[in-house]
Amino acid sequence: MESETLWKDCINFHGHSCPGLAMGFRAALTALKILGLKGNCRAVDEELVCVSENDACGVDAIQWITGCTTGKGNMNIHLTGKQAWSFYDRRSDKSVRLVLKPFDRTKMTREETLNWLLNSPAEELFEIKSVRGPVPEKARMFNSIVCTKCGEAAREDLIRLQNGKPYCLDCFDPYNREV
Numbered sequence: 001m002e003s004e005t006l007w008k009d010c011i012n013f014h015g016h017s018c019p020g021l022a023m024g025f026r027a028a029l030t031a032l033k034i035l036g037l038k039g040n041c042r043a044v045d046e047e048l049v050c051v052s053e054n055d056a057c058g059v060d061a062i063q064w065i066t067g068c069t070t071g072k073g074n075m076n077i078h079l080t081g082k083q084a085w086s087f088y089d090r091r092s093d094k095s096v097r098l099v100l101k102p103f104d105r106t107k108m109t110r111e112e113t114l115n116w117l118l119n120s121p122a123e124e125l126f127e128i129k130s131v132r133g134p135v136p137e138k139a140r141m142f143n144s145i146v147c148t149k150c151g152e153a154a155r156e157d158l159i160r161l162q163n164g165k166p167y168c169l170d171c172f173d174p175y176n177r178e179v
Contacts, residue, residue: 022117024058042067073139
């Protein structure tokens with residue numbers, strides 16, 4: 001394994017060891033290597049970006065290792081349900097998409113799966129591809145608008161107007177006549 005200490009740190013951050021965490025761990029380390037970034041190279045701002053196609057355990061390892069977080073706006077979830085991650089380095093304009101190759105989980109115990117994920121060559125685990133689109137735009141700041149119904153403020157781009165009044169997504173009464 002590339003870094004026993006880093007793996008233990010990921011487990012501590014996530015709360016337990018599991019195959020999903022190992023998938024994200026290996027994806028993060030593989031991406032950093034492909035992008036030419038060394039070791040635990042945590043993003044300070046948005047210089048490194050990850051788009052995860054799932055919201056599972058592996059996202060925690062990616063956040064811990066890369067410093068890509070939803071709060072900073074450089075960890076984006078594009079929910080396709082795939083064990084796939086795209087990484088972008090804004091400084092070098094390099095990018096890579098990693099897709100976990102299908103494998104039969106019924107042929108291995110949980111511990112065998114974990115060991116396989118942590119110790120197999122990256123090329124055995126992942127399809128290494130070009131990313132599907134451009135680097136996501138940097139995080140924007142938005143004004144807040146107070147909802148007419150609940151009185152809570154929400155980002156202006158997520159407010160809906162109904163009868164000329166602003167409503168948050170929770171209070172908005174959508175009109176949908178589709179069957």
